[in-house]
Amino acid sequence: MPSSRHLIGELESANLLGRGGAAFPVGRKWRAVAERASGRAVVLANGAEGEPLSLKDRTLMATRPHLVIDGALLAAEAVGAPDIIIYVGAKHRAAEAAIRGALAERSNQLRSRVRMMSAPDGYVAGEESAAVHFINAGDARPTTTPPRPFERGVDGRPTLVQNVESLAMAAQIARGIDANTGLVTVSGAVRKPGLQEIDLGWTFSDVAAAAGGLARPVQAVLLGGYFGAWAPVDEVWALPIAAPSLRARGFTLGCGVVHALSEDACGVDATARIMAYLASQSARQCGPCLFGLHAIGECVRRLAARSPQASDLDRLSRWSGQLAGRGACKHPDGAAGLLGSALSVFADDFAAHQQRRCLRRSTSHPASLQPVAAVA
Ligand SMILES: Cc1cc2nc3c(=O)[nH]c(=O)nc-3n(C[C@H](O)[C@H](O)[C@H](O)COP(=O)(O)O)c2cc1C
Ligand code: SF4
Known part of the structure; x- marks a missing residue:
């Protein structure tokens, strides 16, 4: 296992990008917090997951809670944080139970104080300054910036807000496993909607194949969820799903959502x-x-x-x-x-x-934009 300082360098060389939406480099964020923290930072593991078409974070926490906790502990060590808060969407019951159970199992071995908090419902509650404001003042409302949480966050201390999948990936990198995989929630006109662990070298057609193939002909793909963008299917079908290749075409995978809209849907x-x-x-x-x-x-x-x-x-x-x-x-x-x-x-x-006309056969296809079945 690399030393905590060395780990920041490893995250930078692995070019691990945040998985919560903005794809910001993880190592660079850890370094920025470490430089200003003087041993009093806070790590906020963001598992709010308010995006209606995503279930990766709740599933990860429910099934691999120790990996998320390992990542948070490594982050705490690297940035100098005596406190960790795991912020879990209140609706994600299985995730909450798993994290609580995993913390109880290792309560004597934790090097930082770790507590779990329920994030209130709502899309905005997972935004980083809203999360900090909720923890500080009980109100999940984004605050005007600056200062950003990494400068002044929980209790006025430098706070590293990091998506739970990003933390899990950091833990994998610390074990020598490369960061070239990601979690993607696939929904819409595919045969097997749900969570896929994908290789970032895959194209969209590979992702669709992993989701059982297309259930119907598709006209467009929603990338990145409700915060993302529609893309014509022909433009992305053969494109690698990794953030840099998407960014070059003006797209983002956001929090890892791919939704296929069938040709007959409006x-x-x-x-x-x-x-x-x-x-x-x-x-x-x-x-x-x-x-x-x-x-x-x-x-x-x-x-x-x-x-x-x-x-x-x-x-x-x-x-x-x-x-x-x-x-x-x-x-x-x-x-x-x-x-x-x-x-x-x-x-x-x-x-x-x-002109009061519709070009499609069905204006409300049953599979269209339904959140995929959640684990909790
Ligand atoms: C409206 C809004 C909602 C957000 N919701 C979440 C969320 O539920 N989970 C999350 O990890 N990040 C969410 N984010 C992004 C966070 O502000 C923050 O960038 C992220 O947690 C940082 O982690 P990362 O760098 O590992 O991606 C949201 C951002 C916005 C603008
Ligand atoms: S903080 Fe302002 S911009 Fe952000 S959701 Fe609230 S009202 Fe909208």
């Missing part, structure tokens, strides 16, 4: 449902997020129902470029990105809906 309808959800999840403290997302949600809803107002499509195109950077957190940015991709990938469908 992209306007699917997008309307996502936007309605994202609007409902605004933490309601920034005007552009609260009012902007609501107005967009209503606009897409009218279009999906084929009862639009005269300028709904023009309005959507204008608004999709105006939301990013207008909130305290990246919630509106994620929503704007998703909407922008939908307007481009489903351009013909949106134009038809503005």
Whole structure:
């Protein structure tokens, strides 16, 4: 096992990227916290997993709780953290039970103080400053930045917020296992929706094959979940799924979500449902997020129902470029990105809906956008 300082170097050379959404380099984050912590940092293992199409974090915690705890302990040692908080979505009961059980099993051997906290429901509760604010003040509301959690987080101490899969991968790297695998939740028009452990060299067609193959012809893929982007299937089918290759094409795998939309399903309808959800999840403290997302949600809803107002499509195109950077957190940015991709990938469908027509056979396919069966 490498020393904690050496481990930071190993994470950097392995180019381990965060698995919670933003794909930020893990080693660089550990180094930044270690440099300012003076032995008083906090490690916050993020297992909130509010993304409706993801179940990787809850499954990982439920099935490999010791690996997550090992990663958190290694992180604590490397950054100088006497305290670890494992932040688990309150709905993820099996995960909570497994983490609690694993902590009890090794309570005499833990080198840091480790406690588990239930994350409240909601998409935004897993955002890092919301998680910190919840722990500090009981309210999972993102706070304006700076300071970021790595500067001043839990109890005002430098806080390393790291997704639980990222921590598990760090533990694997410490054991000499390479970081070239990842967890992906596959849903939609595949034969066997669910969690897949994939090799990052795989293409999307490999991922679909691992999920039993396509159940129906597919027109588009939602990458990265509700915070991600729609991509035409032809554009990504042969593309390697690793973050750098996706980023070069303007895509991200986010928290590892791949959702296949069948050709007979309506992209306007699917997008309307996502936007309605994202609007409902605004933490309601920034005007552009609260009012902007609501107005967009209503606009897409009218279009999906084929009862639009005269300028709904023009309005959507204008608004999709105006939301990013207008909130305290990246919630509106994620929503704007998703909407922008939908307007481009489903351009013909949106134009038809503005004319009160739908080009698809089914506007609400039963498999479309249903969260995949969860373990808890
Ligand atoms: C609205 C929103 C929700 C988020 N939800 C989660 C979440 O549930 N779990 C998670 O690990 N990261 C979530 N994130 C990302 C975190 O802010 C943070 O970047 C991440 O936990 C860092 O871990 P990583 O670098 O290992 O990915 C969310 C971000 C945003 C903007
Ligand atoms: S941008 Fe939206 S979700 Fe983020 S803090 Fe502001 S109101 Fe809340």
